[in-house]
Structures are given as structure tokens and as C-alpha cells.
Amino acid sequence: xxxxxxxxxxxxxxTGKKITLECSQTMGHDKMYWxxxxxxxxxxLIHYSYGVNSTEKGDLSSxxxxxxxxxEHFPLTLESARPSHTSQYLCASSETTVYGYTFGSGTRLTxx
Amino acid sequence: xxxxxxxxxxxxxxxxENLVLNCSFTDSAIYNLQWFRQDPGKGLTSLxxxxxxxxxxxxxxxxxxxxxxxxxxxxxxxxxxxxxxxTYLCSPGNDYKLSFGAGTTVTVRA
Numbered sequence: 001x002x003x004x005x006x007x008x009x010x011x012x013x014x015t016g017k018k019i020t021l022e023c024s025q026t027m028g029h030d031k032m033y034w035x036x037x038x039x040x041x042x043x044x045l046i047h048y049s050y051g052v053n054s055t056e057k058g059d060l061s062s063x064x065x066x067x068x069x070x071x072e073h074f075p076l077t078l079e080s081a082r083p084s085h086t087s088q089y090l091c092a093s094s095e096t097t098v099y100g101y102t103f104g105s106g107t108r109l110t111x112x
Numbered sequence: 113x114x115x116x117x118x119x120x121x122x123x124x125x126x127x128x129e130n131l132v133l134n135c136s137f138t139d140s141a142i143y144n145l146q147w148f149r150q151d152p153g154k155g156l157t158s159l160x161x162x163x164x165x166x167x168x169x170x171x172x173x174x175x176x177x178x179x180x181x182x183x184x185x186x187x188x189x190x191x192x193x194x195x196x197x198x199t200y201l202c203s204p205g206n207d208y209k210l211s212f213g214a215g216t217t218v219t220v221r222a
Contacts, residue, residue, distance in 0.1 A: 006155075033209065033210075035212075041214070042212050042214050042215075043201075045209050048208065050208075058209070059209075088153070090155055090156065092156075098144070098163065100158055100161040100205075101205070101210055102158065103148070103155045103156040104155050105154060105155040106153075106154065106155045108153060
């Protein structure tokens with residue numbers, strides 16, 4: 001049973017809309033991550049957080065923003081969605097590098 | 113920047129054959145290496161985690177080896193089954209993130 005939850009699972013939305021992708025974990029992990037994956041392509045890190053009030057940009061430039069107000073919650077926001085944002089977004093968390101990463105089921109976003 | 117290469121890119125085998133999936137990475141300064149499975153359109157499921165001080169890990173039909181100094185890891189799947197069909201991702205981890213290659217897509221034919 002997954003301990004990291006992403007909602008919605010699928011989202012189709014029009015250009016220009018503001019959207020928030022939710023990610024929550026029940027494991028008390030300090031470290032959380034957002035990865036972006038285009039169909040058939042590699043995962044790329046777009047944001048990460050080491051704890052409350054800590055957020056950093058990843059390797060792949062993204063127009064999205066994140067916040068970390070509570071340990072268990074790491075939402076991703078797009079202020080104005082565009083077709084180029086169409087992708088799968090995967091959230092992950094870890095306690096320490098010793099225990100590895102746990103991934104959520106992902107949100108598949110389509111912007112029309 | 114960590115570069116991860118997985119060979120082969122795709123593999124199709126009849127049920128019962130053993131699978132060998134290879135992974136190489138350019139930066140050997142890793143803390144651990146994690147193998148994941150990804151089904152189409154889904155998230156990642158962790159299969160095995162090898163710490164940098166370890167040489168291998170085993171779980172059921174799965175065995176993964178790690179040669180950190182040469183930047184290589186191999187995933188062995190014994191007696192493959194159709195349910196093993198998926199994309200397998202090798203992910204070396206440093207102090208702040210995992211890196212990913214394009215994966216090996218496996219098809220096991222019944």
C-alpha cells in the first residue's frame with residue numbers, strides 16, 4: 001500500500017488555467033521531490049525540499065512553483081497552464097539516503 | 113552531471129528465461145543505487161536498494177549487483193514471467209537526488 005499519495009490521478013485542463021497538483025506522504029519524511037516525465041522519456045527533477053519552508057529548483061527548468069508549509073504536504077502549482085506542460089508529474093519522498101525513495105502513482109496532466 | 117545508460121533499451125524474451133539488465137553511470141560518488149519498476153502510465157515501484165558499501169542485494173527472483181568504482185550495476189531476474197513485463201529503471205543516488213536513465217523495457221511472452 002502506497003504511503004505517498006498524489007491527486008488527481010488524471011487531469012485535462014484548458015490553456016491559461018491555474019492548477020495545483022497535490023502530494024502527501026504519511027511517513028514523516030523530511031525530503032520530498034517532484035519529477036517530470038514525458039511519455040517514453042526519462043524522469044527529470046524539477047523541485048525538491050529538505051523540510052518545512054525549504055524548496056529548491058531541480059535540474060530541469062520548470063515554470064511550476066512548490067511550497068512546503070507542512071512536512072507531509074508538497075503541492076506543485078502552475079499559474080497558467082500551457083500545452084507544453086502536458087506531461088506526467090511524479091512526487092517522491094525519502095527519510096535518508098539509507099532508506100531510498102518512495103514514489104507516488106503520478107498525475108498525468110494534459111493541457112488542451 | 114550524472115549520466116545513466118541502460119542497455120539494452122528493450123528486451124523481449126519467452127517466459128522462463130533469465131533476464132540481465134545492465135546499467136552504467138558516470139559519477140561514482142553515489143550514496144546508493146535503487147532499481148525501480150514502472151508500468152505504463154504509472155508511478156515507480158522500488159525493487160531493490162543497494163548501499164554504496166554493498167556489492168549486491170537479493171529479493172526473491174531479483175538480484176542486483178553494484179560495482180561502484182567502475183560505475184556499473186546489473187539487475188538479474190530469474191525465471192521470468194509475463195507479469196515481469198515493465199520498464200526497469202536504474203537510479204544512482206547522491207546526497208540530494210536520484211538520477212535516471214531511459215530504462216530497459218522488458219516484454220515477457222507467454
